[in-house]
Amino acid sequence: MKLKHGKMRKMMAVSLSATLALGLLAGCTGTKAPESKQEKVLRIGVMYGSTDDSYFRQQYTDIYEYDRKNVKIEIVPAIDQSEWRYNDGSDFKEPDYLESMKKIMTGSNPVDIIMTDTSSLKQLIQENMLKQLDPLIQEDKFDTSDFVPAVIDGIKDLGEGSIYALTPTFTSSALYYNKKIFADAGVEPPTDKMTWDDMLNLAKRVAKGSGKDRTYGFSFERYRGNDLFWGMQYTYMAPLQLRTYDEKAETMTVNSPQWVKAWDTLSTLVKEQVIPNNSDYSFEEPWTPVSNDMFLSGKVAMVISESNYVNEIAETNANAAKIKDYTPIDWDVVTVPVHPEKPDIGGNVYLSSTFAINNNAPNPESAWDYIKFITGEDWAKLKSRSNSYEMIARKSYLQPRQGQSYNLEAFYALKPVPPANPKDDKLKQEKRGLYSVENIGRNYLQEVLENKKSVTEALKDWAEKGNKMLQEIKLNPKIEFQEDGTPYLPETHEG
Incomplete structure (x- = not known):
């Protein structure tokens, strides 16, 4: 899925949210935890970050810390982006995103909460690294019926019917x-x-x-x-x-x-x-x-x-x-059109901000209190007043934008496409030539459009060329290819 102008609009939405926050906090009592004078530190793990975590805090934690005055939140990036900015490339190795997240979830000082996308989330669920939320939801009578189908059904599919994470927002087409x-x-x-x-x-x-x-x-x-x-x-x-x-x-x-x-x-x-x-x-x-x-x-x-x-x-x-x-x-x-084989799936629904509790969380009660807050009605009410590119996950607070009238349900009636297997991402990190194996398909499609080959011939040729490339990758995982699929040969310099 592609989000044009997304970052700029997102930053504008953050400013608006911050302005409105203080005015609405007086009403944010529906999920308020019992008062406690003992200071608690809640650590939230994110996939990547830097020393400047102001955007994340404005978007997700400032309001909570204002309301829970005894809680101090620490943001812990799994991957430090400064490694990219200040690396000259001579010894740079693309990080393993999933393994980096696992590192901050284990050890002597694990994070309490992680925020990640559904691809990594699914793998962490399968490896039993996340706390199932259903018992907590039932015990606190936390209402999930108000979540749009695209969100709650998509999350349940990841956990084979169980809920291991919740999200306050989603994006869709x-x-x-x-x-x-x-x-x-x-x-x-x-x-x-x-x-x-x-x-x-x-x-x-x-x-x-x-x-x-x-x-x-x-x-x-x-x-x-x-x-x-x-x-x-x-x-x-x-x-x-x-x-x-x-x-x-x-x-x-x-x-x-x-x-x-x-x-x-x-x-x-x-x-x-x-x-x-x-x-x-x-x-x-x-x-x-x-x-x-x-x-x-x-x-x-x-x-x-x-x-x-x-x-x-x-x-x-x-x-x-x-x-x-x-x-x-x-x-x-x-809604985006569907295939008869998958009549309820489509729409490029993307759950990029799912919050889950680490099974090793030192503060699981505070972690659950935070997730209830950030995915609850008060937060949804606040965010519904901004024109962020993201949509509110709760139906009651979804409304047409700019005062317009249109079929709003079209954006959330379908389930998300199942996330890619994290193992596929890891393969591409280890074997960068795989990107070229996929990308050369464009050349064969163009031959079809120019009537140089039939579809059957083009796909057969792509398969043959791709198989040769895959074998070369198997022999040399570091090999990369040019646009036509021939091995890339770095330039040599004399002297």
């Missing part, structure tokens, strides 16, 4: 559509949980025009020059969990009926100009604030984008009079 384009074409608009095939058939019906006046039916991204290859991989194919190579990184798996169907379906629509391709774009058109955005400029009827795109559409429409030849977009959203 939906299918945005231009109402006017559909109305003008006399075509019914898309609906929630529509299959990919049905949505793409709608795209065919609304695509029209030629050259610079072409209106496309669908795009994986809103920006011109978007990457079809990765759009296919991470949006269309991700719910099906199709692998490029096996779990041992020894054999290619792309030469299969499912891969053939995916490539054949989407490459055909590119050739028919239902889906835009890089070669279709004209960058000679006059620049406007919306010219690079295919949805806002009316060049595409449907596009997948993240939830904070709502803010950008509202802002653009509000400034329509300042933009030459721009007509405000009349739009709405539905």
